[in-house]
Amino acid sequence: MADGAARLREAFAAAERPLLVPYMMGGFPTLGASRDVARALGAHADILEIGIAFSDPLADGPTVQAAGQVALDAGVVPDDVIALAGDVRDGPPVVLMTCLNLVMAGPPERFMRAAADAGVAGLIVSDLPCDEGDDVRAAARQAGVAMISLVAPTTTDERLADVAKVAEGFVYCVSVTGVTGGAVSVDDDLAAFVARVKRAIPLPVVVGFGVQTPEHAAAIGRFADGVVVGSQLVRAIERDGLDAAAGLAGAMAAALRGDGN
Amino acid sequence: MTTIAQRFGPYGGRYVPETVIPALDEFAAAYDAARDDPAFRAELAGLLRDYVGRPTPLYRAERLEAEYQAGPIYLKREDLCHTGAHKINNAIGQVLIARRMGKRRIIAETGAGQHGVATATAAALFGMECVVFMGRTDMRRQRLNVIRMNMLGAEVRPVDAGSGTLKQATSEAIRDWVTHVRDTHYVIGSAVGPAPYPEIVAELQSVIGIESRAQVMDAEGRLPGTVVACVGGGSNAIGMFRGFLGDGGVALVGVEAAGTGISSGLHGASLGEGSPGVLHGSLSYLLQTPEGQVAEAHSISAGLDYPGVGPEHSHLRDAGRVRYVSATDDEALEAFGALCRTQGIIPALESSHALAAVAREGRAWGTKGPILVCLSGRGDKDVDQAAEAMGIDG
Ligand SMILES: Cc1ncc(COP(=O)(O)O)c(C=O)c1O
Numbered sequence: 001m002a003d004g005a006a007r008l009r010e011a012f013a014a015a016e017r018p019l020l021v022p023y024m025m026g027g028f029p030t031l032g033a034s035r036d037v038a039r040a041l042g043a044h045a046d047i048l049e050i051g052i053a054f055s056d057p058l059a060d061g062p063t064v065q066a067a068g069q070v071a072l073d074a075g076v077v078p079d080d081v082i083a084l085a086g087d088v089r090d091g092p093p094v095v096l097m098t099c100l101n102l103v104m105a106g107p108p109e110r111f112m113r114a115a116a117d118a119g120v121a122g123l124i125v126s127d128l129p130c131d132e133g134d135d136v137r138a139a140a141r142q143a144g145v146a147m148i149s150l151v152a153p154t155t156t157d158e159r160l161a162d163v164a165k166v167a168e169g170f171v172y173c174v175s176v177t178g179v180t181g182g183a184v185s186v187d188d189d190l191a192a193f194v195a196r197v198k199r200a201i202p203l204p205v206v207v208g209f210g211v212q213t214p215e216h217a218a219a220i221g222r223f224a225d226g227v228v229v230g231s232q233l234v235r236a237i238e239r240d241g242l243d244a245a246a247g248l249a250g251a252m253a254a255a256l257r258g259d260g261n
Numbered sequence: 262m263t264t265i266a267q268r269f270g271p272y273g274g275r276y277v278p279e280t281v282i283p284a285l286d287e288f289a290a291a292y293d294a295a296r297d298d299p300a301f302r303a304e305l306a307g308l309l310r311d312y313v314g315r316p317t318p319l320y321r322a323e324r325l326e327a328e329y330q331a332g333p334i335y336l337k338r339e340d341l342c343h344t345g346a347h348k349i350n351n352a353i354g355q356v357l358i359a360r361r362m363g364k365r366r367i368i369a370e371t372g373a374g375q376h377g378v379a380t381a382t383a384a385a386l387f388g389m390e391c392v393v394f395m396g397r398t399d400m401r402r403q404r405l406n407v408i409r410m411n412m413l414g415a416e417v418r419p420v421d422a423g424s425g426t427l428k429q430a431t432s433e434a435i436r437d438w439v440t441h442v443r444d445t446h447y448v449i450g451s452a453v454g455p456a457p458y459p460e461i462v463a464e465l466q467s468v469i470g471i472e473s474r475a476q477v478m479d480a481e482g483r484l485p486g487t488v489v490a491c492v493g494g495g496s497n498a499i500g501m502f503r504g505f506l507g508d509g510g511v512a513l514v515g516v517e518a519a520g521t522g523i524s525s526g527l528h529g530a531s532l533g534e535g536s537p538g539v540l541h542g543s544l545s546y547l548l549q550t551p552e553g554q555v556a557e558a559h560s561i562s563a564g565l566d567y568p569g570v571g572p573e574h575s576h577l578r579d580a581g582r583v584r585y586v587s588a589t590d591d592e593a594l595e596a597f598g599a600l601c602r603t604q605g606i607i608p609a610l611e612s613s614h615a616l617a618a619v620a621r622e623g624r625a626w627g628t629k630g631p632i633l634v635c636l637s638g639r640g641d642k643d644v645d646q647a648a649e650a651m652g653i654d655g
Contacts, residue, residue, distance in 0.1 A: 055423075055554040056432045056540060059278045059439065065422075077552045100276050101539045105553025127276045127539070152280035154442060159282065177280055178440035 004121035005146035007093045008169035011046050012204040012225060017257045019046035019226030020217070021206055022233055022249050023097070025064060026050045026081030027071030029237065035087055040242050041233065042091035044249040049124070049228060052081045052098035059126040061181025063231040067238075078102050079114065086118030095122035095148060095169070100133065108136045112143035122146035122169045130163040137166060151201075153177050153193050160200035170204040173197055173224070175211070181231035184210035186219040194224050214248075214255035221256045263289035267456040270579060272572035275455040277435070277542045284442045289457040291362045296464075301357065308353050312386070313343045315350075315468065319476035319633075324603035325616075331623030335480070336606070336636040337473045339497065344379050346609065346638030347469060347497045352379035352448055354465035356387055359446035366390045366445040370434040372399055372427035372493065373564035373611060374406025375638055376450030381415035383448075391415040394434040397425035399563045405642045424557045427493075427567045431541050451494025452571035455542030459571050463499045469635060470504020477633055486630025489514040490637065491614040492532070492585065493564045495571035497637035502583060512584070512629065515574060516618045518560035519587035529558035531570040532578050532585040545572040561590035561650065562610035562643075588617035594650050596620050597640065609638035610647065 012019060022041040027034055042048050053068030053076065060068065078098070085094045096115060103111050103125060115123065123145050128136065130149055140147045146169035151160060154177055163171070173194055175184040184190070190207070197205050207220045208228030217227045229252055236245035263286075267273055275285055295301040309315040318338045326332030339347040352369075359367060367384045369391070371377030377393040384391035393410055397419050400407050410417050422429040431453075438447040452462040470488075477485050488505055490498035492515040505511045520528035528534065531546045538547035540555050548556040548568035560566040577583040588596075596616035600608050608616065615634050619626070626632050640647065648654075 056428065058432060058435050058541075059280075061436075069422075072554065079552075099539075101547075101549070101555070102553040104538060105549065105551065126278055127542070129275060129277065129279050129282050132274055132276060150279050152278070154280050154283045156283055159279075163279075174278075174280060177442060179436050 003144050005168045007121045008047065008146055011093055012170065015046050018221035018224060019206065020044060020249065020253045020256055021047045021049050021226055021228040023049040023051065023228055023230030025067040025071060025234060026052055026084050027074060027076030028067040028234065029070065030074065031076055031080055034084060037237065037242060038084060038088040039091065040246040041249050042088055044246065044253045045092045046226065048092050048094050049097055050081060050085055050094055052078050052096055052102055054099035054102055057099055059179055061179040061231060063181045063234050067234050082114050082118045082120065085120050089119030093121035094119065095124060096120055097124040097126065100125050100128050103136055108139035112139045112145050115145050116143040120145060122148045124148045124150065124172060126150065130159070130166050148172055150174055151197055157196065157200060160197060164201040167201055167203055170206050170225070171197055171201050172228070173205055173207045175207050175209045178209070180209050182210045183212055184216055186216055191223045214251045217252045218255040227256070263293050263457060265289050265293060265457040266460040269573040269576035272545050272575040273456055273459060273543050275542060276539045276544065277455045278439055280439050281442050285455055285457065287362060288358065291358050292457060292461050295358055295361060305354055305357060309350065309468065313349050313353065314341060316472045317341050319473060319480060321480070322604050325600060328599055328603050329620055329623045331619065331627040331632065333631045334619060334623065335477060335485070335631055335633050337469060337501065337633065339469060339635060339637050340606070340608065340612070340639035344375070344382050345641060346375040346379070347466060347500065348376040348379040348450060349382065350468055350500070351450065351462050351465045351496060352376065352383045355446070355448045356380070356383035356389065360387055362446065364444060364446040366441065367448055368392045368394070368434055368437055368445055369448045369450060370394045370427065370430040371450060372430065372566060373562065373609070374399065374403040374410070374642060375564065377415070377417070378406050378409045378413070380448045381410045381413035384415065385413045392437070393417050394420055394430040394437070396420045396427065396430045399426055399430070402646050403563050403642050404645065426563065428555065428558070435541065451496040452499045452573060453494040453541055453543065453569060459543065459573055462496050463503060463573060466496050466500025467503035469497065469500040470502060473501060473633055474504040477631060481631050483630060484508055484511050485633040487512045487514060487626040488633045489516060489615050489618055490635035491516045491565060491611045492570060492574060493567050493611060494569070495574045497635050499571060499573055501635040506582065513582065514618060515583050515585045516614045517585060517587040518562060518565035518614060519589040520559040522589055523587060527559035528587065529560045529565050529567055530587045531568055532574060533587050537575065540569040543572045545575045546570055546578065561593060561646070562614065564609070564611040565614060586618055588614040592617040592620070594647065597647055598651060607640040608636055609640045610643045612637045
């Protein structure tokens with residue numbers, strides 16, 4: 001089975017600029033349309049992040065929650081989203097993002113095997129801190145799916161050392177103390193936080209939550225290895241349609257390349 | 262490392278976003294220190310005595326015994342606590358800890374509104390800002406408590422998602438906490454959530470069981486044969502059971518909401534009908550779909566209308582130490598009416614579920630010794646809803 005962590009490492013090694021990691025909600029606006037979303041965003045992506053909607057997300061702001069509710073109301077199940085990932089496996093590496101209970105209900109062995117079979121490279125579980133979930137991590141390792149760890153501005157150096165022991169693929173730095181969908185302030189604190197994470201964990205560091213504009217992306221790209229853009233793309237799809245969202249992703253990618261700077 | 266229990270058998274844990282993990286560590290450390298601090302213990306004990314009104318009475322309900330042909334039946338009168346339910350035991354303790362941690366803002370979720378009122382009360386007492394998250398449906402059916410919270414200076418934030426009940430209110434409270442974790446303490450209202458909450462809430466509520474054990478011994482010269490409590494998240498039940506877990510001869514019974522009947526699928530019986538899963542930060546029994554989406558619970562009682570349950574109850578269930586049964590909306594309403602008529606006590610609809618189990622099984626239990634019921638709260642908040650269900654005109 002393909003080694004997800006290795007494929008993610010290659011993505012970072014191959015890129016000549018900080019990576020763009022667009023986020024989309026699987027099954028939004030519809031399951032069929034989300035295939036088009038995956039392809040359109042994937043065209044600008046170095047890694048594509050696909051969410052699996054959960055009934056009670058703890059880290060999602062109103063925009064992602066609402067998109068997830070649309071998917072849930074339409075009856076989208078985790079296997080649908082895994083199948084979606086499989087459909088776009090010829091594109092950039094896919095990481096799935098979800099909440100623990102959906103993985104546990106899988107159960108983990110089956111969930112990870114299905115994900116790996118669909119070509120999924122990694123998994124982000126927003127409510128699984130580094131000191132929990134040995135069974136889930138073991139199942140992921142067995143299947144070759146990288147378990148990507150989240151760290152927050154509140155994470156102490158002591159805990160970063162613990163995260164370093166289990167982190168795979170890349171580290172996801174949550175830019176703000178909060179849920180998705182706000183606006184990041186790209187300042188010295190954020191740069192210092194990313195530097196602190198880089199000292200503690202020998203993996204590429206990607207920053208997400210609240211990245212809304214190409215300017216945000218460019219500024220973060222100066223000190224991080226990549227950015228995740230989520231709520232803003234979901235909003236764009238909802239308000240202005242897929243072309244507009246793809247346009248925003250393209251502008252973000254250009255900004256990360258340094259075009260127009 | 263904290264000495265506070267993180268798990269109960271396999272259940273419990275801390276399944277939350279990394280952002281709040283340091284706050285959980287801080288809370289555990291603060292509670293650890295407070296627990297060993299005589300000044301804290303004296304302050305808490307003083308407030309429980311002079312402000313909450315503890316110890317609450319143990320009352321023998323003789324006319325209810327005649328009605329149910331069972332007995333003796335003792336009621337632990339948590340309904341006589343200040344604010345009208347056991348929830349204040351926990352809220353006062355947690356707000357004291359929050360103050361020690363230097364937090365200025367308090368948030369809480371509430372279902373029946375009793376925990377919201379208790380937290381708003383404690384926040385008023387200590388001059389802290391308080392925001393309570395409450396589902397839209399619950400705001401309607403527990404309107405009196407919404408008014409009380411407002412009077413106490415708390416902001417009640419409606420939660421419109423889903424069924425507008427306790428599950429959504431709790432999710433919203435956790436999301437607020439993730440955002441304001443540096444200056445905010447989240448006062449969880451039941452023995453649920455990530456560690457250290459379930460253990461801390463159980464310890465703060467264990468005063469119910471400790472007092473009850475001594476009071477029954479005083480009255481009867483023996484232990485109760487059966488101890489029964491309703492189970493929503495499970496805080497009044499675990500508080501009561503903690504007094505008796507070491508007494509192998511005492512049968513412990515937890516009563517979940519059977520809603521319109523277990524077979525209808527509309528109920529809140531997580532321990533009876535659910536399976537292990539993760540909701541709101543801990544691993545415990547859960548009502549869920551085969552794919553792991555959390556199901557909606559249903560109960561006439563807002564405080565029992567929750568698809569999860571505290572992790573210690575899951576462990577006690579598996580270990581067979583506590584037997585968990587359920588009572589329907591109709592059975593609870595009948596027991597509600599019976600206590601009103603026979604004893605002049607209007608119980609909370611939550612507590613009425615515990616009484617309903619006595620109505621059904623009390624005669625058999627009576628042969629094993631006294632029956633002790635946790636009367637977790639009073640029913641003032643429920644009169645509109647109960648009157649409507651019972652066809653009583655105002
Ligand atoms: C009077 C009363 N009893 C019981 C409950 C259920 O909670 P728990 O199971 O945590 O005691 C509530 C919750 O609102 C309540 O108000």
